[in-house]
Amino acid sequence: xxxxxxxxxxxxxxxxxxxxxxxxxxxxxxxxxxxxxxxxxxxxxxxxxxxxxxxxxxxxxxxxxxxxxx
Numbered sequence: 229x230x231x232x233x234x235x236x237x238x239x240x241x242x243x244x245x246x247x248x249x250x251x252x253x254x255x256x257x258x259x260x261x262x263x264x265x266x267x268x269x270x271x272x273x274x275x276x277x278x279x280x281x282x283x284x285x286x287x288x289x290x291x292x293x294x295x296x297x298x
Contacts, residue, residue: 256291261276262275262276271285279296280297281298
């Protein structure tokens, strides 16, 4: 699953405008993702999935950690 595709879909639905995918960040895992939360000052994206949260550093365009047992 790619974070970029998820964000692109959310932006298009929210604004009804034509956006294009600039980058994608592979995050791995199977199945769907639940909730996206952005910490703008820290430039982090938190993606909840089943029993974990994946943390993406938006400045580095990379997964930087996981929070398990959530």
